[in-house]
Amino acid sequence: MKIGCPTEIKAQEFRVGLTPGAAAEAIAHGHEVLIQSGAGEGAGFPDGDYSAQGARIVDSAEEIFAEADMVVKVKEPQKAERKMLREGQVLFTYLHLAPDPEQTHDLIASGATCIAYETVTDPRGGLPLLAPMSEVAGKLAPQMGACTLQKANGGRGVLMGGVPGVSPARVAVIGGGVVGTHAARIAAGMGADVTVLDRSLPRLKQLDDMFRGEFKTLYATQANTAEVARASDMVIGAVLIPGAAAPKLISRADLSDMKPGAALVDVAIDQGGCFETSKPTTHQDPVYEVDGIMHYCVANMPGAVARTSTLALGNATLPHMLALADKGWKQAMLDDPHLLEGLNVHGGKLTYFAVGRALGIDVTSPQLVLKSA
Incomplete structure (x- = not known):
């Protein structure tokens, strides 16, 4: 799988979705990692840290979104980024859709599979990525x-x-x-x-x-x-x-x-x-x-301490990112119902009931989506 990580473009957001260590882990699992030039600088990770691990540095977000099978970010995709999402692509990031109808409608229209860090659960009922x-x-x-x-x-x-x-x-x-x-x-x-x-x-x-x-x-x-x-x-x-x-x-x-x-x-x-x-x-x-x-x-309060936040977030997201890359999103979610809780949008359908209630949008059960995918 090609895993892409663009530079965050939300105002004053200095975190990055992949650390060099996470890139190394993904490459060791046989995946290709693409990093937009400068993506890690705000968190203290220059391009050389990524290339030293075998990641490929690309110049633009357009290249990331065009090539990557899975896009890994920190913050919700901004309007320009949402236009680049495509059907069949996996987006793995924070989404926070309930107060954001514009983003929600754009993600539904994209046809992408959108997995929200903040709704992935664990066996104790916690939110390990949040x-x-x-x-x-x-x-x-x-x-x-x-x-x-x-x-x-x-x-x-x-x-x-x-x-x-x-x-x-x-x-x-x-x-x-x-x-x-x-x-x-x-x-x-x-x-x-x-x-x-x-x-x-x-x-x-x-x-x-x-x-x-x-x-x-x-x-x-x-x-x-x-x-x-x-x-x-x-x-x-x-x-x-x-x-x-x-x-x-x-x-x-x-x-x-x-x-x-x-x-x-x-x-x-x-x-x-x-x-x-x-x-x-x-x-x-x-x-x-x-x-x-x-x-x-x-x-985005944690963006103020971007290095600490990036390392802490990377520790939490890495096992789930590897599962999605190694198995594909469908098999990973069949194997892990807690990861399935992170599925918010797939194939033009909203799949998270709390967001549907907040925005008045019809919701398709994620279990039903998984069966038909």
Whole structure:
């Protein structure tokens, strides 16, 4: 199989879909690897690192999409890239289709087989290809929020850890999953007064047992969420419904009750955001203000630490990429029902029910698609 990796073209995206190590593994399995020139530079991998492993360096994304049987990326294909997808080609990347009808319709029209990292599961019910980037984003969220709180950036001018005689920042983390856990750990480590809200009592108990009071936990009723948000200097949105649009947990009306200059950090923005006033931003222009509340809503937060993120993502995706290349997508999914959960689009059909519900598009069962492919 020919495996192609283009340069990411989303604004301020420095990650790359294949590391030189992953390229070497694929070549050792008998596959040909094509890398667009410069694709790895943002993550600290020059072209020579790839060619030394036997990969072929090509000049343009057009060559990648024209030749590759499988295209491996990081972020969802941009409009220019979607035009180059073709029937029978496999796309393996993050998609986040639920809040993006234009991309969804374009992928359906392409006829390609589109497999989303964020909906691949594991036997424990986890999301193994989303988890490493959730860990990175969770650890980054308090750092980015702390910068947003600085007065020069429009924030309240509150220091996360305070100083002797002055209270630390109060931080609310909505969602106790992978993102929320890492966000809470880092915020607490910075000295903040942290509360994690979640609707799963077993998860709240687990967090209490694991962290022994390092941060507080609270059941996430609407009333509790609103009360904690009003008292907080920073609110980190860390909710996830796999493959689906994120629920809106703080409305615009709620902003008037919050502290002026408080920071909202929406880690769920790539699934549409969990605050009503959220809209995607970039690393180049990450923060905006609504009703006196500062919003940090960068849709590719892990891209800020591109080398760490690329290595972490590559570790997670490599076994699945090799399975798809070695066996072909159909046999790989017959052998692994958890990989089948990643199938979002195939042959002009949407195959992921949460996306169909979010966008009002008819869905064909992935099991049915697999039988007829």
